[in-house]
Amino acid sequence: MLSYDELTSPERELWDAFPEGRRVDLRTGVPEDDRVVEGGQWGAGRTVRAAVIVALLLGMNTTQPGAVACLRLAGARITGPLDLAGAQIGQSLWFEDCWFEEPVNLFGASTRTLVITGSRVPGIDAGSARIEGNVDLRRSLLESGASSPFNHDITALSLTNARVTGGVVLNRAEVNAPGGWAVAAGGLVMEGGVFCRGGFLARGEVRLLGAQLPGGLFMQGAHLTEPGPRGVALALDNAVASTLDFSGGFTANGTVRLQGTRASGTLTFEGAVLNGPPDAQGPSLVAPLMQAVDFDFTLARPPSGTVDLQGAQVSHLHDGEHSWPEVVELDGFVYGSIKVDEAAGRREAARRRNSVPHRVAWIRRCPGYNPQPYEQLASWYRKAGHDDEARRVLLAKQRHRRRTLPWAARAWGHLLDVTVGYGYRPWLAGVWLLALTLLGALSFSTDAPKPVQRGEGAPFQPLVYTLDLLIPIGGLGQRTAWYWPNASLQWLAYLLIAFGWVLTTAVIAGVTRALQKS
Known part of the structure; x- marks a missing residue:
């Protein structure tokens, strides 16, 4: 037990100031002497033992009536382990521009607001902690605590299964755990938001698996790099948030995982850079089963790896010219509308990006053949009132599907495509019928046929005779009443009969297919 x-x-100055909540500032005021990165060289006049801080927070110095106790310390070199695991702390902790010799252990602790700003800390473990207030780590340098007895030697900041009634602020902070976990916050439950803005830098994976973030996650301009062996820079699988903001130059040199993530509002990557893992072999974005209302994927440049949106659901999709890589997984991706980036002076380019050829080319980036992306795109065009575009998409789907069929089915598919466009272009049948009618009428007018029975039947009419050959059902009385001594014209008659059956069969099959899919 410590004595005064x-x-x-x-330490005495801190001891006396604690009951009244006064700040103890050990800084010299000289910038060169107050650089935190060199805090390990600060002398005895700026050194406070962690044991003294622990003693104060555990009730060694009673609170004075009429004052609110609070530990406020600035510009100090804190030696020894600051071990408060499981402690019930009734005061707030404020550290500013301090240098910690060993990690901070708050595992399972219950405390009020925790502020460590502008400081250097070799690891913070607040796993399973209950924090009534904010966790403010702005401008601090957090490094993996290799010598820490309470956390992984590859974790710099742990908030695993913690509960925070306020927000977590990491603006302009640097969190270093190269190849490991820079931030481990799986199961984090919050009432506020997580803010990693203003140049936040994480070396190592940022993990927020299953986190509940009703205040949102804001990482505008954040830089994530040096992920672990999995190549994952950010893991938000099954997290629930109001807003997920990865805009304003957000850069991930590793995979961003959003599997099963739900955003009740906006999920934006506007102006972001998704480089994928350093080896360029892994995906840039993995977001199957992700849900969001507004999904803005207008990146600064195309992702280096694949984008997986299988089974994802969004109400509004925003994309631009740099949104999609060479390979995109879209099977099961559902969206209510698509809006393209229409920057000033680029409206024509935006219109082209929303055209059917561009959208079909987007779907063709999916490996293999999947009908759902085509059906989804056609559904969107129909809802927007563009039925012609919807039919063109469905025609492209049938042409893509044809490549996967056996040769006989492919041949029949080509016939359906040429004659009626798989039922989505029935006017093609009219074109064929008109062309064959003109061919027959002109050809049969060059010679005179012989009657099957003299004196019976209607007079020969080349046009009516041609139509009688092309119409396989019923009859106009011409086909059975005349025959051709000219072998060439007789063979032409046989061919027109065959074409009539083929056209009729194709029209019925194509229209039936179109009606079934409409």
Whole structure:
């Protein structure tokens, strides 16, 4: 147990200030001498033992009536382990521009607001902690605590299964755990938001698996790099948030995982850079079963790896010229509308990006053949009132499907395509019928046929005779009444009969297919 006589001068100053919540500032005011990165060289006049801080927070110095106790310390070199695991702390902790010799252990602790700003800390473990207030780590340098007895030697900041009633602020912070976990916050439950803006840098994986973030996650301009062996820079699988903001130059040199993630509002990557894993072999974005209302994927440049949106559901999809890589997984992706980036002076380019050829080419980036992306795109065109575009998409689907069929089915498919466009272009049958009618009428007018029975039947009419050959059902009385001594014209008659059956069969099959899919 510590006694007051054993305390050094700065420790006594802190001891006396604690009950009244006064701040103890050990900084010199000289920028060169107050650089936190060199805090390990600060002398005894700026050194406070962690044991003294622990003693104060555990009730060694009673609170004065009429004052709110609070530990406020600035510009100190804190030596020894700050071990408060499981502690019930009734005061807020404020550290500013401090240098910690060993990690901070708050595992399972219950405390109020925790502020460590502008400081250097070799790891913070607040796993399973209950924090009534904010966790403010702005401008701090957090490094993996290799010598820590309470956390992984590859974790710099742990908030696993923690509960925070306020927000977590990491603006302009640097969190270093190269190849490991920079931030481990799986199961984090919050009432506020997580803010990693203003140049936040994480070396190592940021993990927020299953986190509940009703205040949102804001990582505008954040930079994530040096992921672990899995190549994952950010893991948000099954997280629930109001807003997920990865805009304003957000850069991930590793995979961003959003599997099963739900955003009740906006999920935006506007102006982001998704480089994928450093080896360029893994995906840039993995978001199967993701849900969001507004999904803005207008990136600064195309992702280096694949984008997986299988089974994802969004109400509004925003994309642009740099949104999609060479390979996109879209099977099961459902969207209510598509809006393209229409920057000033680029409206014509935006219109082209929303054209059927561009959208079909987008779907063709999916490996193999999947009918759902075509059906989804056609559904969107129909809802927008563009029925012609919807039919063109469905025709492209049939042409893509044809490539996967046996040769006989492919041949029949080609016939359906040429004659009626798989039922989505029935006017093609009229074109064929008109062309064959003109061919027959002109050809049969060059010679005179012989009657099957003299004196019977209607007079020969080349046009009516041709139509009688092309119409396989019923009859106009011409085909059975005349025959051709000219073998060439007789063979032409046989061919027109065959074409009539083929056209009729193709029209019925194509229209039936179109009606079934409409």
